[in-house]
Amino acid sequence: LLQPVILSGGSGTRLWPLSRESYPKQFLSLTSEHTMLQETVRRLDGLADEHPREAIGLCDPIVVCNESHRFLVAEQFRVIGRRTADIILEPKGRNTAPALTLAAFAATRDGADPILLVMPADHTIRDEVGFRAAVADACQVAAAGFVVTFGIVPSKPETGYGYIRQGAPYALKDIQDGRAHRAFRLDAFVEKPDAQTASAYLAAGQYLWNSGIFVMRASLWLGLIERFRPEIARAAGDAYQSSQVDGDFRRADADCFARCPSDSIDYAVMEPLASAADTDLPGAVVVSLDVGWSDVGAWSALWEVRERDAAGNVLDGDAFVHNARNNLLIAHHRMLAAIGVEDLIVVETPDAVLVATQSSAQDVKAVTQFLQHEH
Ligand code: GDD
Ligand code: MG
Known part of the structure; x- marks a missing residue:
């Protein structure tokens, strides 16, 4: 099973005055008649049909968002006739690592262990067919026990992104349509380098931007966050175990979640995983993504x-x-x-x-x- 997880907690301050704290950019129709949140869901349509060999059973998404945006999220799904597996509410955002941990607990609650497709709610992708092909490849790699990221060929020394150094090619089975969605072992991960370092990476080649989309088994994420940031695993776990269901929403326990340290997936897990020397850790793989990706940051x-x-x-x-x-x-x-x-x-x-x-x-x-x- 493939369980989409949509992270919808950002505030999009550089898109003021359309994007406001009470109405951030993922809820706006900036790039099509649909909002960016709606596009995030819709661009998965066709995945299972186009990639039958992957046997991808696509679940309804889990959305993690701020308490104050719950009706916006529910309404935007209703309008396009889509359902959610869960809308998990954060009383206060603690960045992406705790948000994903809440989602991973929700995804595994019935003893299941789906592959999570973690997506920001506010990106655009021009070539959706190409994106789905890359996701299908990533599922194959994640099923083999890896953490998968998607890498974008960098065009400027942007300091707001994570940088991935690609290593040896990872052999994908069953490339169906001749499209080379090349996968590589991830040799290094550096989140938000300074300008000088970013320029050096660009000059060196071999470096890709991290797109912020991740694929891995739910249990793998829970193991990694426990390993690298046990305080986050514990606090987010408690917040999930003590969460309250309120209609369509699941509200993380405010006291437990307030105790959770704030950190991103990239700093909390990707950087330490990429630099760890231990051989008992799973590896990470980067699938290159050349599909007109933009995080519409400004x-x-x-x-x-x-x-x-x-x-x-x-x-x-x-x-x-x-x-x-x-x-x-x-x-x-x-x-x-x-x-x-x-x-x-x-x-x-x-x-x-x-x-x-x-x-x-x-x-x-x-x-x-x-x-x-x-x-
Ligand atoms: N639920 C929830 N809660 N979602 C959140 C939270 C939170 O506390 N914080 C951020 N998000 C969502 C945002 O809405 C966004 O869609 C996504 O998670 C990523 O968060 P950003 O805050 O935009 O991260 P970033 O842009 O600094 O960096 C990430 O994205 C880059 C590409 O756009 C990293 O993954 C970088 O490595 C990457 O290059
Ligand atoms: Mg961003």
């Missing part, structure tokens, strides 16, 4: 993945341009006219307007930091 990334007109403009809503190039203009409440401007991002909402240059898109988080101090 407005400039949205401009890159969206369709542009001949002058390079992305116009969403009621936007008019004249002599303007390479702008991202979003206006759904008032008309927006842009004349003679280049490389701008303008996002209009009823109560706030953002004007920024494409090159300063990463700095938009300064606004949310400012607002947090003000209010």
